[in-house]
Amino acid sequence: MQSGHISVLLHEAVDALQPRAGGVYIDGTFGGGGHTTELLTRLDGVATVYAIDADPAAMERADRLRSTPIGAGLIPVHSNFRELARIAADLGIPPVDGILLDLGLSSYQLDQAERGFAFRFDGPLDMRFNPEAGESAADIVNHAPQEELASIIWRYGEEKQSRQVARVIVERRKQAPFTSTADLAAVIEKAVGGRRGKSIHPATRTFQALRIAVNDELSALESVLDAAVGILTPGGRLVVISFHSREDRIVKQFMALESTDCICPPDVPVCVCHHSARLRRIGKPVRPTDSEQTHNARSRSAIMRIAERVG
Numbered sequence: 001m002q003s004g005h006i007s008v009l010l011h012e013a014v015d016a017l018q019p020r021a022g023g024v025y026i027d028g029t030f031g032g033g034g035h036t037t038e039l040l041t042r043l044d045g046v047a048t049v050y051a052i053d054a055d056p057a058a059m060e061r062a063d064r065l066r067s068t069p070i071g072a073g074l075i076p077v078h079s080n081f082r083e084l085a086r087i088a089a090d091l092g093i094p095p096v097d098g099i100l101l102d103l104g105l106s107s108y109q110l111d112q113a114e115r116g117f118a119f120r121f122d123g124p125l126d127m128r129f130n131p132e133a134g135e136s137a138a139d140i141v142n143h144a145p146q147e148e149l150a151s152i153i154w155r156y157g158e159e160k161q162s163r164q165v166a167r168v169i170v171e172r173r174k175q176a177p178f179t180s181t182a183d184l185a186a187v188i189e190k191a192v193g194g195r196r197g198k199s200i201h202p203a204t205r206t207f208q209a210l211r212i213a214v215n216d217e218l219s220a221l222e223s224v225l226d227a228a229v230g231i232l233t234p235g236g237r238l239v240v241i242s243f244h245s246r247e248d249r250i251v252k253q254f255m256a257l258e259s260t261d262c263i264c265p266p267d268v269p270v271c272v273c274h275h276s277a278r279l280r281r282i283g284k285p286v287r288p289t290d291s292e293q294t295h296n297a298r299s300r301s302a303i304m305r306i307a308e309r310v311g
């Protein structure tokens, strides 16, 4: 099954980038291309957009957008955004006017059973944004030590029964390795109890945790934020949409730190860090309106933070 992706905070995110004809932008999470299409449409195609995504299927969509009347300035880059500093150096990307990160996964990925992100469909236990590289969810589920599994499920999924889930996974894999999403979902459901009275499927938190671990999402985010500040032009905007409290905490703390001159501990009488602010935070965090949340359930956990490069 395949369906489209509804971009979250579409107009708000593109407004935050302050589109300028002739500007240079990086969409670090091209996905279905919704935000980039809106940006290019507003600028009548008069802009350069480096469209990064780890997923080869997203690159096919970028190629299609490139062949439309507004797409001439689009440059698809198949890579993990954690490589942003290297990508910028390799491609000779000039200082950019805006960088957008719309984190997590797209509905294209979620709705394709063979990508293994969803417990609603039976598919291989994969969950890699780039199915051509790295360990799959099956590798982790079948080989990680029980303690590590419990820790992943607790830290990234905030699953209260993380130890119990890890225990039943390890017990079961002794008999037969996990290969499919439906198999894993059924075992988790047995471990933590059925759906009755719960607002979400019992496997939701564990699946989210595994996806974050498989793609090493939090460490990729830390790397890209640091690289992003380095390649923004003064006045350029960094716009980040997060869907998970840990992601948002990283973005929030990064923007706070980078917006502060001295970061010495309070008991140090004279500054020794010589840190100077590279960013200025813009406005308050933005959340989807009630109407967007009603229209697009996936937007409910979204939070967008904006910062601007200072000279």
Ligand SMILES: C[S@@+](CC[C@H](N)C(=O)[O-])C[C@H]1O[C@@H](n2cnc3c(N)ncnc32)[C@H](O)[C@@H]1O
Binding pocket: 005, 006, 007, 008, 028, 029, 030, 031, 032, 033, 034, 035, 036, 052, 053, 054, 055, 058, 079, 080, 081, 082, 102, 103, 104, 105, 106, 129, 217, 220
């Ligand atoms: C929420 S979707 C983006 C949707 C897009 N903004 C739109 O409007 O269609 C997130 C995309 O980011 C990609 N992605 C997530 N983490 C990534 C990473 N570390 N490096 C590169 N791409 C990543 C995923 O493959 C997915 O296609």
